Amino acid sequence: MRKTAVIIGAGPGGGAAAIRLLQRGVRDVVLVDKDRFPREKTCGSALSPNGLKMVQALGIGAEVKRLGYVIRSLKIKTPGNREMHLTTDQAAVVLLRKHFDNLLVEQACTLGADFRPGFKATELIREGSRVVGVRSKDEEVRADYVLCADGAHSIFSWDERPKRTISTLMGWWEDFAFEPGTMEMVFDKHLSPLYGWMFPESAERVNIGICMDGEEGGPGARKKTTRNVRDVFDSFLHDHYRDRLRGARQIGKFKGHPISYTTWIKDCTGDGVLYLGEGARITHNATGEGIYQAMQSGVYAADAIADVVGGTASEHKAWRRYLWQNRQRFTFGFAMGHVLRTALKTPLFDAIAVGYNSPTIRRLATWAVGSALAGSHVELAQQPAGGFAEAGPALAETFPHAAANY
Ligand SMILES: Cc1cc2nc3c(=O)[nH]c(=O)nc-3n(C[C@H](O)[C@H](O)[C@H](O)COP(=O)(O)OP(=O)(O)OC[C@H]3O[C@@H](n4cnc5c(N)ncnc54)[C@H](O)[C@@H]3O)c2cc1C
Numbered sequence: 146m147r148k149t150a151v152i153i154g155a156g157p158g159g160g161a162a163a164i165r166l167l168q169r170g171v172r173d174v175v176l177v178d179k180d181r182f183p184r185e186k187t188c189g190s191a192l193s194p195n196g197l198k199m200v201q202a203l204g205i206g207a208e209v210k211r212l213g214y215v216i217r218s219l220k221i222k223t224p225g226n227r228e229m230h231l232t233t234d235q236a237a238v239v240l241l242r243k244h245f246d247n248l249l250v251e252q253a254c255t256l257g258a259d260f261r262p263g264f265k266a267t268e269l270i271r272e273g274s275r276v277v278g279v280r281s282k283d284e285e286v287r288a289d290y291v292l293c294a295d296g297a298h299s300i301f302s303w304d305e306r307p308k309r310t311i312s313t314l315m316g317w318w319e320d321f322a323f324e325p326g327t328m329e330m331v332f333d334k335h336l337s338p339l340y341g342w343m344f345p346e347s348a349e350r351v352n353i354g355i356c357m358d359g360e361e362g363g364p365g366a367r368k369k370t371t372r373n374v375r376d377v378f379d380s381f382l383h384d385h386y387r388d389r390l391r392g393a394r395q396i397g398k399f400k401g402h403p404i405s406y407t408t409w410i411k412d413c414t415g416d417g418v419l420y421l422g423e424g425a426r427i428t429h430n431a432t433g434e435g436i437y438q439a440m441q442s443g444v445y446a447a448d449a450i451a452d453v454v455g456g457t458a459s460e461h462k463a464w465r466r467y468l469w470q471n472r473q474r475f476t477f478g479f480a481m482g483h484v485l486r487t488a489l490k491t492p493l494f495d496a497i498a499v500g501y502n503s504p505t506i507r508r509l510a511t512w513a514v515g516s517a518l519a520g521s522h523v524e525l526a527q528q529p530a531g532g533f534a535e536a537g538p539a540l541a542e543t544f545p546h547a548a549a550n551y
Pocket of ligand 1: 156159188189267315402436
């Protein structure tokens, strides 16, 4: 039987698209993934304030807050080894992707999605120029609309431009000492213009990783970096976390995965098909953030299909709007990401850190750095006079489970 929509990939992009389609009343939605869920995904697993607003709209906000670890402040170490401590009232949450992606899939299934794990898509089915379904080795699904949400290694990506990537490597530790509710970003000069991080996943467990440019050389001469990511990670751990790692226990192995990004989102539409998330290179070039971007583009894609199915727009009009929405939502933030990358190669970040003791500069820096990292405008909280501990009561109202950690 022909379905209304088939989505390839049940990461945040595909999961969000499925939920939104069903929320909009579209029926016969199939979600396929090569893996069986819950499955691991190499990721820092941090959901930004924008990501949290999105999960609320998708109906899994309460579960994410119940299972996740709430972050209320960010410690930044500059290339010159100066520190800034940013606190806002817009919480972030770290929730292991194994659990987070599974929540999205469960929500999609509850709303009526037909989820098919173990379906490794190998080919798009075409009738003339139109995409009309997807095939695996031993199964096929035909549908009016196909959404490609198959991530960084997308085999269906239509974007022929050379890939721009961020190389990453990360690991997990227990019994690592950290300030409750605080994540760390270390702008080490060897990773410039990118950074290393420490994200707490629970009161007992953290993940630590690095990201660095996957290519070297200017436009036209760009080639894959020859630097050994493992060596860079070893030096990073030694330089920044040697003492704190002494009593810690590593869980599992180091894992790496590229992040694919772009500044100008290419036309991510085709006859009968939409591309979204990291498969469409929609990630932030300065932070590597991609969970929120995948969910947002998934929601836009679902809205485009729901408009066509509901008869309020032609496919042509809905697809144009889909592309425009993505560009309008992300291009400014991605351009600002490049500004941040450039600034990080100058002493500017260190200068901001030096002035950080002045309340005015502190407010301005919190806004500017926070907005650049979030890829959008950050609203400032009144800084609790006594620091993070005094943010507890307000936090307890919003996140009762996680506030118990403080
Ligand atoms: C080390 C690291 C740390 C990161 N940390 C963060 C972070 O803290 N916060 C953040 O916001 N972002 C982070 N990111 C980026 C984020 O992980 C991705 O941008 C995000 O997962 C993209 O979502 P997606 O749905 O587009 O793709 P994915 O999450 O990659 O999902 C794609 C899905 O498609 C499936 N699939 C692939 N091929 C096929 C096929 N042929 N057939 C069927 N199914 C298929 C896969 O199994 C997968 O489930 C990090 C990335 C890395 C590598």
